[in-house]
Amino acid sequence: MQAFLVTESVLQAEPLRALVADAGHGAIVLFEGVARNNFGGRATAFLEYEAYPEMAEQQLALLGQQAQAQFGIGKVAIHHRVGVLQIGETAVLIAIGSAHRGAAFAAVAWLMDQIKLVVPIWKCEHWADGSQEWVGQR
Amino acid sequence: MIITIRFFAGLREALNQSSLSVELAEDATVETALQLVAELHPNLPLTGLAYAINRQYVPLDATLKPNDELALIPPVSGG
Numbered sequence: 001m002q003a004f005l006v007t008e009s010v011l012q013a014e015p016l017r018a019l020v021a022d023a024g025h026g027a028i029v030l031f032e033g034v035a036r037n038n039f040g041g042r043a044t045a046f047l048e049y050e051a052y053p054e055m056a057e058q059q060l061a062l063l064g065q066q067a068q069a070q071f072g073i074g075k076v077a078i079h080h081r082v083g084v085l086q087i088g089e090t091a092v093l094i095a096i097g098s099a100h101r102g103a104a105f106a107a108v109a110w111l112m113d114q115i116k117l118v119v120p121i122w123k124c125e126h127w128a129d130g131s132q133e134w135v136g137q138r
Numbered sequence: 139m140i141i142t143i144r145f146f147a148g149l150r151e152a153l154n155q156s157s158l159s160v161e162l163a164e165d166a167t168v169e170t171a172l173q174l175v176a177e178l179h180p181n182l183p184l185t186g187l188a189y190a191i192n193r194q195y196v197p198l199d200a201t202l203k204p205n206d207e208l209a210l211i212p213p214v215s216g217g
Binding site (some may be wrong): 033049055058091094121122123135 | 147
């Protein structure tokens with residue numbers, strides 16, 4: 001399994017956990033970003049994600065390398081789902097293996113912030129009233 | 139020279155297609171390509187974009203080469 005992947009398939013935590021596990025690691029942090037039923041209080045029916053997949057996977061890999069250099073963590077894997085997601089489904093999954101937990105917690109928070117800034121993936125809110133909107137675009 | 143321009147999300151929907159092949163002068167820049175897109179499709183929202191050539195972020199004055207893939211990247215919202 002690829003460590004950095006954009007996929008239309010349902011995301012599974014266990015294979016990512018296996019990718020980052022290491023006998024020298026005292027911590028594995030798994031983070032799931034999940035499709036929420038509202039945005040700023042407005043009711044969401046479902047979400048749709050679109051990616052520039054080739055570039056998004058490169059950018060995820062680059063962020064993984066930067067996180068390793070910056071936080072001294074061990075292995076990193078990041079999968080992002082695209083296509084239609086129902087409420088409660090996982091949109092992004094990050095796994096980090098680390099000698100100690102503190103670095104892994106810091107790295108996962110940083111990675112999520114960076115993903116929202118630089119990785120070419122877009123979220124479309126399909127509102128409960130039937131209209132739709134690409135987040136951050138007009 | 140011919141290059142490919144890719145469009146995503148709201149831009150793709152506004153254009154109603156995900157890519158265009160366009161002919162540009164040698165040594166054209168991202169800005170030149172953007173001007174051509176604006177002329178061909180005056181109603182496209184071309185503000186607030188980032189640009190990538192062959193899957194690497196580049197500035198507006200970056201130079202294009204034949205067969206390059208230029209991506210117009212609206213504000214991202216993954217995660």
